Amino acid sequence: MTGRIGVITFPGTLDDVDAARAVRLAGGEAVRLWHGDDDLRGVAAVILPGGFSYGDYLRAGAIAAFAPVMRPVLDAARRGMPVLGICNGFQILCEAGLLPGALVRNAGLRFVCREVALRVENRSTPWTSGYRSGAEITVPLKSGEGRYVADEGTLAELEAAGRVVFRYVDPAPSGALHDIAGVCSADGRVVGLMPHPEHAVDPLTGPGADGLAVFASVFASVVDAELREDRM
Amino acid sequence: MTHLASTTDTVEKASATPGAPQPWRELGLRAEEYARIRQILGRRPTEAELAVYSVMWSEHCSYKSSKVHLGYFGQTTAPAVRERMLAGIGENAGVVDIGDGWAATFKIESHNHPSYVEPYQGAATGVGGIVRDVLAMGARPIGVVDPLRFGPAGAPDTARVLPGVVAGVGGYGNRLGLPTIGGELVFDASYAGNPLVNVLCVGAMRTEQLHLARARGVGNKVVLFGASTGRDGIGGVSVLASQTFSGEGSGRRKLPSVQVGDPFTEKVLVECCLELFAAGLVAGIQDLGGAGLSCATSELASAGDGGMSVTLDAVPVRATGMTPAEILSSESQERMCAVVRPADVAGFLAVCAKWEVPATVIGEVTDSGRLVVTWHGETVVDVPPRTVAHEGPTYHRPLRRPPTQDELRAATPDRLRRPSTPEELRATILAMAASPNLCSRSWVSDQYDRYVRGNTVCAQGADAGVLRVDETSQRGVAVATDCNARFCALDPYLGAQLALAEAYRNVATSGAVPVAVTNCLNFGSPEDPGVMWQFQQAVCGLADGAAVLGIPVTGGNVSFYNQTGSTPILPTPVVGVLGVLDDVRRRIPVGVGLAGDGLWLLGRTRDELGGSEWAHVVHGHLGGHPPEVDLAAEAALARLLASAAREGALRRAHDLSEGGLAQALVEACLASDTGAQVTLPGEAFVALFAESSARVLVAVPPAAAQRFLDLCGEVPHVRLGVAGGGSLEIDGLPRLGLAELRGAWDATLPALFG
Amino acid sequence: MDVMPKPEILDPQGKAVAGAMARLGFTGVHDVRQGKHFELDVEDGLDDETLHRIATMLLANPVIEDWAVRWVGDEPGTDGETPG
Amino acid sequence: MDVMPKPEILDPQGKAVAGAMARLGFTGVHDVRQGKHFELDVEDGLDDETLHRIATMLLANPVIEDWAVRWVGDEPGTDGETPG
């Protein structure tokens, strides 16, 4: 019962198989969770993968934020469980109020799918502890509503507190403010990012394996926590 | 429909009022077709029956103009070749065994006319439709390829149509979670009023999961599931797809002829169907596409036990006041129709409920030999389903080689001025690389998700898209589509073979073994004898070519009436080839490899520039002879590539097609971000720009050089030089820096489309 | 200017919203359709015909969409608005 | 109900439309902003408070969007409409 990491599937979620594969490659056990579930089946961390939940016709993530499974996710996040939102998952976490700001239509108005370079600017979260500080990684970005926005005050706060976890090295293809690719909650446990580390876990099918450390980090972190609990 | 009386037209009424006037002509039927319907039924058809027959007997559904020619595909498929097909022409999509208990299915379909009218939705629903075809075979759809053709790149209408089409393909495919792994983008004036939006979908399944569209087992239930039925695309197939755009005046109330897609509903439908298949709850299945329920019910019944009864009141409708004729011909998207054993109905509905997919029992299989449809307790359709689905009209359209063909053939490119100085040659290479048909496709492919599901091994810029099918064994498939319509205009028989040869070569160049063919035959009006001749020639060329290569044509699609006024498009038989890789880790990407790798040209180069990209870009010229076809050489080349890939003797490769060796070198250098030093074999202009077939550029690691040469055998091979450095240096020409090349190659589409 | 999918045309966006409302327990809403809303700041003299051409050429595809214009005064967004 | 991007938020869609108008030679339009338009068919008794909750919970994201409600009579789309 170690390293159980939940991967949520909402109707319209697409990258759940990829997130589950990444968890397995990192050594963990991927536990599939369904949008209608009302508990998290004992997982130690949870991932909201990419896709277009409920079609995302209204606003990305807006409808999924109210799915039954989000209630236990909110509770667990408050207790400090590591939560990761990738792309649509990030949008859902913002809509659900777990992360500040919002993701709006790309400045170029088109869906953008390409490999991007990111700088890991905060390695104190359970999702980034495995990276060297300041590491530059290459992962795919693929989204139409990926432009991170927040009001000036929020942005200043995020910057001051080191809560910008991932930043685009080159100008953000989405036009994201401050070139922000990913942010975390005040306690650092909840992380959301637009690019897809789960698509960069094997050079055969992605730009490389730079994304694997996200999943290895959280695996190490939850296994570590479990060991400590056992000892207590 | 305005002609419908306020009360329903029933079989009883039809028998009682044999002389009632009917709008068969407005529905696109000919006098003799209407007479035949009356003869089949022994009375006049009801309005619902008339709607059913008219949509099912339209060109789009009945293949009435093409049938007599398409039979040739079957006649030319040798029994041994046929054996590898688990399903072939006539099924929703062809299925081939790809080893290890896996099967792959693939098919292309056109959505040309709707995409001109409403580019986004037309293209989107084109993706949705072909995905359901593949799903209906029992397979999980795993990838999409989108061969697209538009008018001149700079034309204002292209700026309207192209961005919408690309956004539509992406908007649907991306939301559906299917990687787009390839496509084509071709500009030619002949497509100006008539873009071609073809979409190929490939699917994979365990062989035992193969499902067929048959309604077998008397008493089995017919279940309609997915989206509800509205007035979408009523008359879409029969009116829109069977007449040119200007041909309005069908006398019907103006209903939207374009459908709107809901990819979210389709995604859920896909997952729901796959769970139903896995649970063994499906006895037969058919997707609802053109002609909607009319098509699904009549085809299922016709291919099965021959009878079906349907209660139309049970169909969940979205609009109020829909008539039986409207419900039967609605083309609402994202619907499927399944045949389910009575004992499985509860389980079937439970799976649908889990996915929140509405599902309704609408009828059952009978042995009456009739398709009987009731509405409010009265019979509105009572017909022999075979006469609707499989025994529609057959035309033997007149065909004639157009007299202008000789002039076209005589206007060879020989007298066109060729670049001669090193500076001219260099400038030509750059200008060609920046031309709309050869420049980078990233503006398009960057709008498509190619990563989703994590099995995409090659996509953007690859010769063939490569997908892993089995994560454990690493078995996978490769797919490419091709067609050089200018070659087809010069000689449709050879042009179709060249399209086949190119797709076959692209698959082989990726390291895969080609195993099957599909097609999408886009032509002008079948009522034009010249077009009919092109069509017949292309079919024969393709069938004969596939027979020589020993791979079956497993299916396809015909799109006629692609013309503006009386000017048809260039004949465009798009050919798709599927290949198998035992281990996708041994695929060969595009490129020149690493510094020091040897660059070789495989195949023979001739002074062949008829229909070439050079003649088109530099002189706006089309005439002469297409390149020679040598299918034996193509097959030998493919065998060499497959064995060299298996033995690790190739680092990179790229096939030669439009733009010849010059363009292949440019693309390969840019893909590897590495330059090359090259000595041209023979006269520089011909070596650079001729478009002789059966040629591939390969990069061989030094350590594998001897092994590679041993494998070459009979295949002509010449060493061009080595990879390395920051520029493309062609002996005798001023060097081409990679940055300059990339600038030229990358800038064109963004400059045109933003 | 409001651009809406024609009544006969499927409106997946509206459908998704209606579904979400039902799940959230908002019962008083029978049906939702979603379209686009454009606020054009125009010159005083702009005539209806020009607006018509803008609508049909650019803002709406008459094949699948209907559109309607509403003129508002100088202060944008003052008519019938509840605080948002 | 109309949902519009907040004035301080960049509206690339509106900008793109404005650009296209300029290219097509429509000169009388100074500025365009694009948002969403929802037509809700609601029960007679539906109160403003519920509508407010629907708007802020679901239809608009108050972080980035403003919204406004307009009630129309029984016949949908009859107010201030020019033929579309």
Ligand SMILES: Nc1ncnc2c1ncn2[C@@H]1O[C@H](COP(=O)(O)OP(=O)(O)O)[C@@H](O)[C@H]1O
């Ligand atoms: N419409 C499109 N969508 C996606 N990929 C495309 C499209 N058009 C072209 N491509 C991709 O761009 C690359 C070059 O295309 P093309 O020149 O037609 O290849 P080839 O000549 O080898 O057949 C290929 O990888 C092809 O799949």
Ligand SMILES: [Mg+2]
């Ligand atoms: Mg190629």
